[in-house]
Amino acid sequence: MRAAEEAAFARKISAEALMDEAGAGIARAVAKFFPRAGRCIVFAGKGHNAGDAFVAARRLAEAGWEIETRLVYPEEELSGLTSKKLAELREGGRDLHAPLPGVAPVQPFGAYAPKGCRSGAPEIGAPEPLSLCLVIDGLLGLGAQPPLREPIRGACREINALRKNAFVVAIDLPSGLDGESGAADDDCVVADLTVTVGSAKLGLVADAATDFVGRLEVVPLAELRVEETGSVAAIPETLCALLPRRKYSAYKNQFGRIGIVAGSRGFTGAAVMCSLGALRGGAGLVELFVPEEIYEIIAAAAAPEVMVKPVKSYADLLEEPIDVWAIGPGLGKARAAEILKLIRDAAQPMVVDADGLNILAENMATLGKMRGPRLLTPHPGEMKRLFPDAGKMSRAETATKFCAEHNVTLLLKGSRTIVAERDRPLSYNTTGTPGMATGGMGDVLTGACGALLGQKLAPNDVARLGAWICGRAAELAISRGGASEESLLPRDLLGQLGAAFRDLRWSG
Secondary structure, three states: OHHHHHHHHHOOOOHHHHHHHHHHHHHHHHHHHOOOOOEEEEEEOOOHHHHHHHHHHHHHHHOOOEEEEEEOOOHHHOOHHHHHHHHHHHOOOOEOOOOOOOOOOOOOHHHOOOOOOOOOOOOOOOOOOOOOEEEEEEOOOOOOOOOOOOOHHHHHHHHHHHHHHOEEEEEOOOOOEOOOOOOEOOOOOOOOEEEEEOOOOHHHHOHHHHHHHOEEEEEOOOOOOOOOOOEEEEOHHHHHHHOOOOOOOOOHHHHOEEEEEOOOOOOHHHHHHHHHHHHHOOOOEEEEEEEHHHHHHHHHHOOOOOEEEEEOOHHHHHHOOOOEEEEOOOOOOOOHHHHHHHHHHOOOOEEEOHHHHHHHHOOHHHHHOOOOOEEEOOOHHHHHHHOHHHHHOOHHHHHHHHHHHOOOEEEEOOOOOEEEEOOOOEEEEOOOOHHHOOOOHHHHHHHHHHHHHHOOOOHHHHHHHHHHHHHHHHHHHHHOOOOOOOOOOHHHHHOOHHHHHHHHHHHO
16 A cells, blocks of 8 residues: 555655545445435544545535544644645534544533434444434554554544444544554454555454454545555455346356255255345256255245256266256255265366365365365354364465365355465455344355356356355345344345345446
8 A cells, every 4th residue: 555655646646636535435435335414423633544534524514414523633733634624624614513622532422412323323234313423433544553542542432432322434444453463452443334445454354353344345546556465355346347247138048057956854944045046146047956855845935936856866966957056055964975976076166065065074085076166165163174273273374275275266254254266365355244144144145156157257256256245235135125233134135136236236
């Protein structure tokens, strides 16, 4: 980022131009999750991070937001450019709070909480109460490192206290977080959304930083040419090019015949959810292969668009005219030898999940004998079964070392899903919500990834797209479908996958 800024300045691009573009992008990010205006409290330091916050606040004010600034330093200590952006914010009376002389304490929340803001903080993307309370952390930027010092430490504590009844947006990184290591001060700001400018910083995707960063949104700058090194963040601007537009003359056979091997007695829902994920993910045809003993149950529960077929032996499926396989959800291990043979010997691309992974974990040598490309989609528990050393290292190290040993594509699920492949940079997903921590979400993802594979995309691209789209669908299910983090169900994602695809295509 520093090198990119210096290169931009060498091209005669001003710091003010970058600040204006960054602030506009931050305001758009806020509007993405909260399209209705509310009350916004801006905590500002004295550097350019505060300037970005003031530009964003001005844009939000123009969209109807009520803005209140909280300066933690005397106004005369602000940098020249930051002071200018504060003055521009105040034009037209957009700043509801007069600048405080010196280092003034922030009032208790109740002293300035608008009506409708005391019932608890909104979830990311949730329908707002009558007056949404938003707190912007514009205290420290990229160059700052822990430990925090006064008066910033006190301001961070105030932000965290306000978070009980408000939604916190950190600009570039939460104040108190090291942008390189992810180490956090004891009073580090806990953000619900971190809008980082130019490119994601390594510290933002560190395992220990996840609960401080929250949802990660990247605002690329047209004039800032950032050279990615080592790992990347999956964002619409880079992902949208991977999603092909369909020709007007398109027909179903061009988008894959997806064969799903899933379900067992007591786990019929997994098979149904996986098949629905494939349908909504764009599959041309979906065939669901299930054990004979549950055929009637699945046939009655499956969508009418799904072709449900009973199976005597999974080994017989090698002769089926399938373009892509998705194997594992709710499968059980009763026929492990047959499943292992299918995973090993099928020449078609394949997504392997759930019990497919558990069967593989007991026969890891199979990974060196597979005839076709394989995308593995483990959650942390399944990863430990596949790779016992996973608990001894970071998630990034786990993914890297596993793919160095096995020539597969790995989608390591979690609050910051990682996609890894040998000789490819790690990719960190940016979408999602804690509401996805419930059974069945992975079944939808497996089906969607199978559908994307059927559209002839590379497994690495499929994994990155699938994770982003399912995460965004979950966010939209809360903001548009009336779900909450507690009530969100995998089926809620299905109704929003179309909107997530549109978001990806047009926001990129």
